[in-house]
Amino acid sequence: MEVAQEILNAPSVTKEAVELSGSQALLEALIVEGVDTIFGYPGGAIMPIYDALYDYHDKLNHILVRHEQGGIHAGQGYARTSGKVGVVFATSGPGATNLVTGLADAQIDSTPLVCITGQVFAHLLGTDAFQETDVINITTPVTKWNYQVTDATEIPEVIAKAFYIAKSGRPGPVLIDITKNAQIQKFNFEGYTPCKHIRSYRPKPIVRPQYIQEAAELINAAKKPFVLWGQGVILGSAEQEFKTFIEKSGIPAAWTILGAGAIPTDHPLNVGMLGMHGNYGPNVLTNECDVLIAIGMRFDDRVTGRLDKYAKQAKVVHLDIDPAEIDKNVKSTVPVWGDCKETLPLLTELIEPKKHTEWLAKFNDYTSKEFDAVIEAELNPKTEEMTMGEVIKQLNEITKGEAIIVSDVGQHQMVACRYAKLNKTRSNITSGGLGTMGFALPAAIGAKFGAQDRDVIAIIGDGGFQMTLQELGTIMQTGVNVKIIILNNRFLGMVRQWQELFNERRYSFVDIQSPDFVALAAAYRIPGKCISDRADLPGALNEMLNNKGSFLLEVMVTKENNVFPMVPQGCSVAEIRLK
């Protein structure tokens, strides 16, 4: 990772010992780590840190969120667009427990975060003190690493380890719990040295030429090779290496939703999206290819469908930085354990330049079938009511694929991922592994802070928006420029779709009512508009994008549309349904 490397090479900052409090030492450490933005919410047990922060407001931009879950999702959005570590502050007890959903989300989506929680005084630990909770044990399953600091002298070393662990290897969330006494305690601060090595932790393996060689032989002999790529390409900043690899090999490549955007949507070898609501060709042809090359992806069940009928005919080359992912779900023929930024160029060197014209044409055949059966009706509907797809299509025409798209979870997420045009990497921010409704609004705020020069557009359902809508307050107070599109189908659409298809239309508690979203936004002094006529769509989208600050656009879409294609649960990818 480029960012990691830069920091590794940075000279250690050593000053003469000065007496600092634990809180001051923490903030000094953050500055050396290059932190510029913190998402947080104060409270009793973290007050000494907030008191110290009062003197650092010119160096550290603290964003006051409205709920700690909003804070951590914002941290995730920031990390995903900037490539840096997201930093989140929360107090003890409820502050800390409110982080748990975001930690789980960051853990499964490999997002680098350092979360600092306040904790009661060390002498009160275990006494059921006010706002005491056992945050270390609660967060152990959902963090890459966590640690409780009870003595200020530990802070420099622990924070250095936290950043190193969060961003190196397969990134992930780290939580540091600091007792109040350690925040207050003064000690001789002898400077801050970023961590470069932990003897029990080996984030990056040495590349083994033997496997690169074997992988290249398989690829060179393949008649119908197929590349699947995931977020590993983006996390490893290996977009260019990846592009060179597929262009030389001429292999069609499909993406997981977290991998989307690593190469542009309209790249000729980009054959589309994998998985349950992915494209027709990539799913069907997974079970026809002869060599499957998986790069920085983990064969999630939403991608593989039924595992015992998944790509059984293919030899599998799996490139991943995390050895625990190799053979976890899909047995690999050749495991290429390593950072794909290093392994891909070595592989590219050994492969023969090819053009798999006929094989690629097969993907295009499936695309036209899918277009006729699904895409045409979704993007160019003849119905009176609007579809989600046409909103995305119209948006593409205006943004030209330059915007960052942040989506929530549900039908609109699948539609956004399927149809949004992405020209650049780090442009598709969504909750992939955990499927956290309520992710998008706070993540979009963080995404904008992480990429100030880009347009950030949050696409959210009427259900998910109501889970974290309090973050409109954060938008109001910070003036951050986030465009919000609510695709309102007056249903919890994805659950409704499943109830329609698999539960005989027994619509059980999916009929959700919404407030007047435009009036709600207005209460937060955010301009907005609600449209239900197709004719108003281009104008409204332009108005939203041309507005100087944030804008909320509610689009009423048809109530009972289904997302297709679909690989029903328990079915193989080849059994993908077009209707």
Add this chain to the structure above:
Amino acid sequence: MSNQDIEKQEFNITVYTENQIGLLNRIAIIFTRRKINIDSLNTSPSEIERIHRFNIVITESEDVVRKLCRQIEKQVEVLKVYYHTNEDVIWQELALYKVSTDVIAEKVSVERLLRENGARAVVIRKDYTVFETTGHREETDNLISILQPYGLIEFVRSARVAIIKDSDGFNRKLREFERLEPGEDVIENEYLNKGDKVFTM
């Protein structure tokens, strides 16, 4: 019995770790999350100062054990994980038995039985006597059934401790880990060590 049950057998997982609060929980939840029962778990110092050693016994198929070991090794404070079948290790469990001293005094056969089973008296008091034996599960189990008719008052058995037959210890590996640039040992993995019974990554 399904095929998977047939493949299941006891595996001895050896974990070398840093000595860190909370690590036991981090390792234990790798099993509990997958609803896998830990048959036996022992933590102790290792041959190296400040390096801890876990001995974990589970009954599972090798495929599952291998995946679990990778998840364990992924934890930041874990240095190295090995797994072995019972044939690959020397293992012992320690058991204590409390019986009434009167019964032993009255029935000479009891003392003979205890001696025959390798037990030795740890404490002899007026009211009770505590015997100790070490061995494999069957041996310590066997003594329970022998003592049961004579009024076994209390029984306890320790977790299993196991020494790996084919191991040179951990000192040399640790020195590798301490280097900034990892050497061959650090990057070895099972694919390069197919012949070895020792699991390494």
